[in-house]
Amino acid sequence: MSAVKVVINPESALAIATLLRHHSELKQRKGLFQTRQVDFFRYKRFVRALKSPEYAKKSIAQPELYPPVAEKDKTDEDADMKARLLFIAMIKAQLVLPCNKLDSTQSKQQGLKPSKEFPNLVLSTKAGLQPDEYYVWNYNPKTLTDYLAVIGVISAILTLVCYPLWPYFMRRGSYYMSLGALGLLAVFFVIAIVRVIIYLLLLPFTNQNGGFWLFPNLFEDCGVIESFKPLYGFGETECYTYIKKMKRRKRRQAKKSTQSHAQPAEPDEKKDN
Known part of the structure; x- marks a missing residue:
């Protein structure tokens, strides 16, 4: 070399x-x-x-x-x-x-x-x-997204601080937006209460299937759209966390089987003459 x-x-x-x-x-x-x-x-x-x-x-x-x-x-x-x-x-x-x-x-x-x-x-x-x-x-270079995020946060803070200087139509719009956000939050709590009531009412009839849940992924660690999919489910089998767990288990099993097939067979021990 x-x-x-x-x-x-x-x-x-x-x-x-x-x-x-x-x-x-x-x-x-x-x-x-x-x-x-x-x-x-x-x-x-x-x-x-x-x-x-x-x-x-x-x-x-x-x-x-x-x-x-x-x-x-x-x-x-x-x-x-x-x-x-x-x-x-x-x-x-x-x-x-x-x-x-x-x-x-x-x-x-x-x-x-x-x-x-x-x-x-x-x-x-x-x-x-x-x-x-x-x-x-141990190194994270700054990207354009990081700079834009900093500029956005500073702009948002300055905008909120200057709220008294906003024009009337902007203050009116922010008022309606806050009401809309509170309405969405109230709808979310109503759905949560309704799904618990439905679960308790149908539990004696669906106990063998793990119980009936409206929006089974509502409180799962997933996206907003995925939280409302599917519309209903039974027990944990259609839960986002359970499905993700099963996929992870299948990947591990496939990896182990691949490694076991890839390992060469051990040679037979030589017989004593």
Whole structure:
């Protein structure tokens, strides 16, 4: 393997992190790291992102900021070594941090509450840069959406503070809008009370099916439209949380079956002569 020379400065590491922060090749997942929600990925995914066409275009246009990784006259070993050096520079700049993903048992041992949606992550003291090692982002560049959100919040606050200066038609409109919001809230409470009454009245006849619920997803953690779908249901079988749980269980079973089929069969032990 030929000698690999890569000049990496803090500006280059920051530029690479900004470019690859939301890259599709990383296949990032959400996790809980130090009581906050973060994105994490495998090291091998980062290497693939560095070999992507997007990074290749940037390295051709600005090689001083984006050192070339996958070159035509270089071997795969050289590309992997360059990717390794770039990733080490990002770790030194604390843009990414090594971490360990905990299962439910390990989370309880660490005094953390297990979560079905987001796995718990803890800081690792060793970065071996192995393909399946996990790393967490410690860098979140500001996007246009963030700036627009800040401008919107400030504008809303200034608008409310200047309420006495509003024209009459605007104050009149805000009054009717507030009445409409209160009306929607009242309708929601009425539906909640009605569905409980219907459930109690029909419980003796539908107890075997788990009880009858009007809008079974009304209080589920889902979108507004999904809260009113389906119109009715029995027990937990049509509940949004139950359906999501069953889908997650099917995915786990499919993954386990795939892994069991992918494992090579153990060779038979040699018989003694």
